[in-house]
Amino acid sequence: MATIIETRGLSKTYGSQLALRDLDLDVEEGEILGYLGPNGAGKTTTIRLLLGLIAPTAGGATVFGLDVTRDAPEVHRRLAYVPGEASLWPGLSGAETLALLGRVHGYVDEAYRDELIERFDFDPSKKVRSYSKGNRQKLSLIAALMTRAELLMLDEPTAGLDPLMEQTFRECMRESKRARQTVFLSSHILSEVEALCDRVAILRAGELLQIGTLAELRHLSALTVHVTFGGAVPNVADVPGVSGVSVEGQRLSCELTGPIQPLLERLTRYDVRELLSAKPSLEELFLSHYGGDGGTA
Amino acid sequence: MFVLATVAAFPVAFPTFAERVKAVATLQSFAILLGQPYHAETLAGFTQWRVTTAIALMGAIWGLLTGTGLLRGEEDAGRWEILLAGPVTKARATGETLVGLGAALIVMYVATALGTIGSMRLPGVHYSALAALAFAATLVSGAAIFVAVGALVSQISATRGQAATLAAGIMGVAFLLRMAADSKKGWEGLLWLTPFGWIEKVRPLRDIDVLAFLPMVALVVACVVATMALASMRDLGGSVLREGEGSPRVGGWVIGPTTLALRLVRGTAIAWLVGIAIFSFFSGAVTRSASALLADSPGFAQVLGRLGVRAASEAYLGITFFMAVLVLAVLAAGMMSAVRDEEASGRLDNLIVRPTPRVVWLFGRVAIACLVVLLGGVIAGAATWAGSESQHVGVPLDKLLQAGVNATPPAIVVIGAAVFVLGVGPRLVSAVAYGIPAYSFVVELVGSLVKGQDWIRDTSLLHHIELAPAAKPDWGQDLVLVLIAAALAVAGAIAFQLRDVSYA
Ligand SMILES: Nc1ncnc2c1ncn2[C@@H]1O[C@H](COP(=O)(O)OP(=O)(O)OP(=O)(O)O)[C@@H](O)[C@H]1O
Ligand SMILES: [Mg+2]
Numbered sequence: 001m002a003t004i005i006e007t008r009g010l011s012k013t014y015g016s017q018l019a020l021r022d023l024d025l026d027v028e029e030g031e032i033l034g035y036l037g038p039n040g041a042g043k044t045t046t047i048r049l050l051l052g053l054i055a056p057t058a059g060g061a062t063v064f065g066l067d068v069t070r071d072a073p074e075v076h077r078r079l080a081y082v083p084g085e086a087s088l089w090p091g092l093s094g095a096e097t098l099a100l101l102g103r104v105h106g107y108v109d110e111a112y113r114d115e116l117i118e119r120f121d122f123d124p125s126k127k128v129r130s131y132s133k134g135n136r137q138k139l140s141l142i143a144a145l146m147t148r149a150e151l152l153m154l155d156e157p158t159a160g161l162d163p164l165m166e167q168t169f170r171e172c173m174r175e176s177k178r179a180r181q182t183v184f185l186s187s188h189i190l191s192e193v194e195a196l197c198d199r200v201a202i203l204r205a206g207e208l209l210q211i212g213t214l215a216e217l218r219h220l221s222a223l224t225v226h227v228t229f230g231g232a233v234p235n236v237a238d239v240p241g242v243s244g245v246s247v248e249g250q251r252l253s254c255e256l257t258g259p260i261q262p263l264l265e266r267l268t269r270y271d272v273r274e275l276l277s278a279k280p281s282l283e284e285l286f287l288s289h290y291g292g293d294g295g296t297a
Numbered sequence: 298m299f300v301l302a303t304v305a306a307f308p309v310a311f312p313t314f315a316e317r318v319k320a321v322a323t324l325q326s327f328a329i330l331l332g333q334p335y336h337a338e339t340l341a342g343f344t345q346w347r348v349t350t351a352i353a354l355m356g357a358i359w360g361l362l363t364g365t366g367l368l369r370g371e372e373d374a375g376r377w378e379i380l381l382a383g384p385v386t387k388a389r390a391t392g393e394t395l396v397g398l399g400a401a402l403i404v405m406y407v408a409t410a411l412g413t414i415g416s417m418r419l420p421g422v423h424y425s426a427l428a429a430l431a432f433a434a435t436l437v438s439g440a441a442i443f444v445a446v447g448a449l450v451s452q453i454s455a456t457r458g459q460a461a462t463l464a465a466g467i468m469g470v471a472f473l474l475r476m477a478a479d480s481k482k483g484w485e486g487l488l489w490l491t492p493f494g495w496i497e498k499v500r501p502l503r504d505i506d507v508l509a510f511l512p513m514v515a516l517v518v519a520c521v522v523a524t525m526a527l528a529s530m531r532d533l534g535g536s537v538l539r540e541g542e543g544s545p546r547v548g549g550w551v552i553g554p555t556t557l558a559l560r561l562v563r564g565t566a567i568a569w570l571v572g573i574a575i576f577s578f579f580s581g582a583v584t585r586s587a588s589a590l591l592a593d594s595p596g597f598a599q600v601l602g603r604l605g606v607r608a609a610s611e612a613y614l615g616i617t618f619f620m621a622v623l624v625l626a627v628l629a630a631g632m633m634s635a636v637r638d639e640e641a642s643g644r645l646d647n648l649i650v651r652p653t654p655r656v657v658w659l660f661g662r663v664a665i666a667c668l669v670v671l672l673g674g675v676i677a678g679a680a681t682w683a684g685s686e687s688q689h690v691g692v693p694l695d696k697l698l699q700a701g702v703n704a705t706p707p708a709i710v711v712i713g714a715a716v717f718v719l720g721v722g723p724r725l726v727s728a729v730a731y732g733i734p735a736y737s738f739v740v741e742l743v744g745s746l747v748k749g750q751d752w753i754r755d756t757s758l759l760h761h762i763e764l765a766p767a768a769k770p771d772w773g774q775d776l777v778l779v780l781i782a783a784a785l786a787v788a789g790a791i792a793f794q795l796r797d798v799s800y801a
Contacts, residue, residue, distance in 0.1 A: 100551050
């Protein structure tokens with residue numbers, strides 16, 4: 001499997017403002033990488049660096065093994081980009097915009113384009129000026145997808161889409177995956193990332209906190225365990241990997257990291273009535289990284 | 298704000314020409330441009346003639362750009378939506394913007410008045426404080442009138458560009474009418490039909506005609522009332538005029554960065570080129586009467602001698618091409634601001650995240666700007682010839698075409714300088730691009746009177762252009778300007794390729 005995106009020590013500062021620090025990232029062919037982080041974390045900065053729109057202050061990046069700055073046109077021939085808020089020419093119609101962007105890109109799957117227009121329920125005959133935000137977003141999604149590019153760089157691509165269109169977008173992503181396209185998906189919609197992405201990278205204040213499959217991330221994070229006993233409540237605080245023990249009557253709650261075996265061994269010696277354990281959702285994972293209060297949001 | 302600075306600085310420059318008032322006669326040839334001189338042998342008369350129309354014209358341009366920018370541009374950009382979502386109605390937002398503009402005009406007036414009153418202390422000045430105040434009012438009136446006109450057309454236009462074009466068209470017609478009125482004895486009545494005529498008629502420093510203020514005030518009030526009425530009637534983003542529909546055909550002729558650039562500048566360029574054609578035709582058509590007026594003036598033989606000009610008509614036409622030089626430079630500045638706007642708005646991203654190198658995009662935009670300017674020069678020459686031929690003046694076509702082409706190098710320099718600034722300080726593109734012709738114009742007006750300070754005149758682009766057809770075009774000098782522009786553009790393009798994309 002080939003590495004499509006590779007960054008090494010990729011950094012960007014604006015004056016004294018740090019936007020991205022020492023990013024080392026590998027994105028493999030055919031995978032969908034979810035790129036998460038709170039506002040201002042550096043997601044858009046990363047994408048702009050990878051597109052060669054801005055130059056790194058340190059480090060570098062390659063896409064398809066080509067330098068993103070020096071070989072920009074060659075790289076761009078093989079990728080498609082959807083910005084978070086597309087700024088298009090208000091005087092052109094949707095159809096003209098698609099025709100122009102298609103010609104500039106160099107290749108368009110016309111049948112797929114017409115199918116996308118249909119599926120996204122998009123009316124290309126109007127002027128861009130008159131489109132709603134969601135419709136502008138559809139236009140720039142269609143413009144990117146119709147190229148069938150090897151790599152899709154998507155910066156909050158579904159901002160402003162209604163739930164129906166969000167579904168359509170997910171279908172398109174699944175098709176892209178079947179077609180072995182690589183997708184770099186920055187998003188704030190965690191359910192979308194959870195549903196689509198093979199791996200997730202979490203960024204905070206310009207630094208990469210974690211990267212891995214959802215399962216790996218969950219594995220790294222604590223499992224919440226609730227046990228209700230018929231009789232005596234044991235002391236589990238000394239079991240390896242257990243923390244945050246609290247007891248309320250017959251009910252014990254704790255957090256567990258690492259292997260589950262030691263805790264189970266301790267519990268089987270007591271009268272366990274009910275055992276509940278929960279893997280954190282991506283949302284809880286995400287919130288736990290930003291000092292959120294436990295993940296009830 | 299540039300106008301403000303100019304206006305404030307202008308009177309300060311007067312003392313240096315106090316003792317040179319006698320030189321007035323040599324400037325008679327500017328009559329068509331600036332209006333008929335009135336008692337120009339006195340300092341007061343000279344000052345008002347020399348300064349009024351030029352300042353009023355710059356004020357008018359500032360006024361229409363600001364008026365349409367604040368009232369239509371902000372709305373187009375969607376910034377009003379945020380405002381109007383609060384407890385603010387559109388009529389109120391419009392009203393507040395107008396009040397803000399009014400306040401800016403008052404500040405401008407006070408600064409100007411301080412300048413004109415200050416100038417009374419200079420040696421050889423004999424006008425009253427009242428006259429100085431009236432003079433300041435006259436200078437600011439162009440800005441005031443066209444802020445109001447800009448506000449009104451903003452209400453009926455569909456886009457900022459359309460509003461600015463419409464306002465500029467109105468201004469152009471007003472200025473042409475004034476030129477017509479001043480080009481022929483007996484046509485002075487026409488002055489009452491145009492704001493620039495009223496401005497000329499006031500003559501605040503010498504035999505003031507207060508009545509001429511009346512139509513100005515009436516026009517401003519009428520525009521403001523109509524603006525408020527329309528603002529409360531129409532939808533946000535709505536308009537009376539419709540903009541042209543986009544072509545529904547898939548795969549029209551807009552197929553790449555350069556054809557896109559053509560499409561984007563098309564509307565503005567056509568409006569300007571038609572304006573240039575009309576202006577030039579008209580200027581050509583009045584050659585006879587205008588040069589007859591020139592020939593009457595006492596100092597004229599002297600001017601002819603100095604310029605080495607054979608015919609009064611060619612001397613006159615030289616002045617009209619001076620106007621063309623300025624217009625082309627301002628047109629170039631407008632096109633280059635639009636280039637920067639393409640980047641700042643993020644629209645450029647759509648092209649350069651696809652396999653279009655930045656410099657290719659830039660080259661297309663610059664090439665089109667140069668072509669439009671060149672076309673403007675040729676049209677100016679051809680239309681002037683057509684106009685003058687309609688009156689059998691007999692200046693040959695090739696001479697006027699050459700004069701037209703000779704009028705383009707300053708605009709080319711504006712383009713080159715704008716590309717340079719785009720590379721090194723993108724936020725300053727507009728300021729520099731418009732600043733160059735404005736600065737050169739001011740220096741040209743003031744500098745001709747400041748003897749012994751030739752270096753000041755040397756900094757004006759207009760100074761490095763021969764006033765063809767009055768003088769022979771100096772192609773060598775023109776080539777130097779074009780080469781300077783090319784060098785600036787190459788340096789700017791390299792910097793642009795290397796720097797980060799910069800958003801608004
Ligand atoms: N042109 C710029 N000049 C100065 N600082 C900038 C610039 N662009 C981005 N930044 C800063 O860099 C940091 C990262 O911004 P970035 O746009 O990459 O965040 P993001 O993760 O995309 O956020 P969001 O979720 O809001 O889109 C922010 O602190 C931002 O203020
Ligand atoms: Mg972002």
